[in-house]
Amino acid sequence: MKNPPVSMNDPSALSVVINNPGNLPESSTPIPPAPDARRRHPLSDPHEMYTRGYRRRCQHCAKCEVGVTMRKCSACKMDKYRGKECQKAAWPAHKKICKLSQAGQAVWQDLTIDDAELKRRDALRSFTRNHRVTISEAAMRSVLPFYVPPLSSDPVATSEGREDVLVIYLHTRPNAHRARAEKRFFVVDAQLETLAFVPPDLREEERLNLRYFREQTVSVRGACGSLLVVLFLLDPGSFVKSIFPVGFPLNQRSLSAPSSGWKETLVVMLIEGIVV
Ligand SMILES: [Zn+2]
Ligand SMILES: [Zn+2]
Secondary structure, eight states: OOOOOOOTTOGGGGOOEEOSTTOOGGGSOOOOOOOOTTTSOGGGOHHHHHHHHHHHSOTTTOOOOTTOOOEEOTTTSOOEESSHHHHHHHHHHHHHHHHHHHHHTTTTTTSOHHHHHHHHHHHHHHHHHHTHHHHHHHHHHHHGGGGSTTTOSOHHHHHHHOOEEEEEEEEEOTTTTTSOGGGSEEEEEEEEEEGGGSOHHHHHHHHHHHHHHHHHHHHHHSSEEEEEEEEEEOSTTOOOEEEEEEEEEOSHHHHTSOOTTHHHHHHHHHHHTOOO
């Protein structure tokens, strides 16, 4: 595949189709109530399900090994590593995010838990709305390799079988209450998953959402691929997330867009609060 540089200034180059404008998470899955840790098994805890993979993965080499005790960054208490070496190697890159994590953890502290969650949810909605073009473009590029040779020679048939979920992990940014909507959170990681990643009790609903959205988009725009995007807040004690479907046209132009570097671009755009 050709791999020209991505133009940050020309989102229209990829002509991403965006669903129900102005109608963000209203229609998506309601926020699950905070589980009672004494009564629920961790596997039935949607938040735990969503973040388990993330928490187990070394934030440097991305390996996750069962039975290895992870080392937590003692400063931010968020990132985990398989050992001293990984932690050391990750530090130059982690340094900036570590500071932000530490400061971000204090932002909602004066509020009651319910108020803090409401504030977070509203903030995440605005954040998502403002970054919608960037996120949709990254989402499309993250799945493009599956729609082109050698993985596929029939993009339309491929779109019917795929159930991709792009998960974007975020933290509250320090001074989030005073920051502009697009700067209230910063991204720490993004990972392409499938619907199997969504907790079982929400999976069928999200599967239907995704199918319905694709059919609607196809009926209006012609051949389209689609996937779900989940923005997941990793703040300690928070259960806030935002889910929305993204569609993209299956034409020559979109299928020849570059797929490499989608994550790097997304991380930079969201961390810097760049709205396109
Ligand atoms: Zn590692
Ligand atoms: Zn840290």
